[in-house]
Every structure is written in structure tokens, then in C-alpha cells.
Amino acid sequence: MEKKRILFVLALVFVLVLGGAYTLYGRLSQGLEHNQLKVESPQSQAAGSSSQGAESGQTADSAQAAEPEKVLAPDFTVYDAEGNPVQLYDYIGKPLVVNFWASWCGPCQMEMPHFEDKYQELGDEVQFLMINMTDGGRETVDSASAFIAEKGYTFPVLYDTDSNAALTYGAYSLPTTYFIDADGYAVAQATGAIDADTLQQGIDLIAPKTES
Numbered sequence: 001m002e003k004k005r006i007l008f009v010l011a012l013v014f015v016l017v018l019g020g021a022y023t024l025y026g027r028l029s030q031g032l033e034h035n036q037l038k039v040e041s042p043q044s045q046a047a048g049s050s051s052q053g054a055e056s057g058q059t060a061d062s063a064q065a066a067e068p069e070k071v072l073a074p075d076f077t078v079y080d081a082e083g084n085p086v087q088l089y090d091y092i093g094k095p096l097v098v099n100f101w102a103s104w105c106g107p108c109q110m111e112m113p114h115f116e117d118k119y120q121e122l123g124d125e126v127q128f129l130m131i132n133m134t135d136g137g138r139e140t141v142d143s144a145s146a147f148i149a150e151k152g153y154t155f156p157v158l159y160d161t162d163s164n165a166a167l168t169y170g171a172y173s174l175p176t177t178y179f180i181d182a183d184g185y186a187v188a189q190a191t192g193a194i195d196a197d198t199l200q201q202g203i204d205l206i207a208p209k210t211e212s
Helices: 002-032 042-047 050-065 106-122 141-151 164-169 196-206
Strands: 077-079 085-087 096-101 127-132 157-159 176-180 185-191
Touching: 077 164, 096 106, 096 164, 096 196, 106 127, 106 196, 141 157, 176 196, 185 196
Parallel strands: 096 127, 127 157
Antiparallel strands: 077 085, 077 157, 096 176, 176 185
């Protein structure tokens, strides 16, 4: 009887945690609905009709013209390769591109060269945080680090070994990317692999180029 009671309590706690993550994800999505990058994988974009492309362009125009209610991006804790804790709020003060990925994820692999190119181009102007979904089974720090080394990527990689970032942001689909401005507000979000143009579009929303 006591074992059943303990199992019930544990199950209830688990449901509450998931419910909290779902609520947070819904709040973020609601706040971003007018300013969200609604993207598809490169394959879907290539196969889509011209009318779909026009719709995508209309979304981009709306994103720049609208003034939606800002949503403060919640903090989370992840770890570097040495196991040192790192928080999102450590980087507030400059535009942030936060990408959730895994080495076994095909769409993640497809978009990573674009992130590397943009990271090399922008340097310190924009902070890239490539958050690995390190579950300790399918993905480990060693396997993810080996993948990064093999590909020669140099952007900052952090490891979500406690699933704190994934639960906080409801990142259940990979890849997922958030664009956060220098004040810490989530400005745009993309689910699925994005191409170089879409990545640039998101960056322009958080770090618009100034006229010379």
C-alpha cells in the first residue's frame, strides 16, 4: 500500500512538471504569435508552392511591422563540456540565438553549417548558444562533443544534462531555435530546420542593422 502511495505521488509530481512546461510553452507561443518565424524544413520549402512562399513573406512583413506584447525569456541552467553550470541570463546584454539540437537529429545536422557560417561572420555581435539535448542514453556529452569535433564547428556548445532547458522551453521537437533580444525578450521562434535566409531573418529581428 505504501509503495502504491509513493508511486502515485511521484506520478503526480511528474504530471505537474510536464503541465508547467506546457503552460510556459503556450505562454511563449501566444506572446510570439505575431512575431514568430513559421518555417518548414528546407525540403518542404523547396517542394512548396509559390503561394506558400508568399505567405511566408507576409509573415516576415508582419513580424517587422507588428508590435506584439513582449515575453521575457525564462532562465535555464545547462553545462559546458567541463561540467560547469551556465545560465542563459549570463549572456543577457547582447542578442541571443538559442538552438536545441542533437547529433542524431538529421534536420539539426542539415542546418548547422548555416549557424557556423553566421557565427563566424558575426563574431561577438550575436551570442550563439547551441544547446545539446544530452539525455545520457541516446546522446551523451562524449558523443555530442565528438560530433562537433568531427564537423569542425566552433560555435559555443552547451549540454542540457538535467533537461532543465528543454523542460523550461518545451523543446520537444528538434531542432528548435529561439531568437532573444539584448534585453532578454523572446522575439521569434522556429521549429524545424531553417535555412541561411531564415536564420538571418531571425537575427535581423533581434539585432537589426543600423543605417550607415
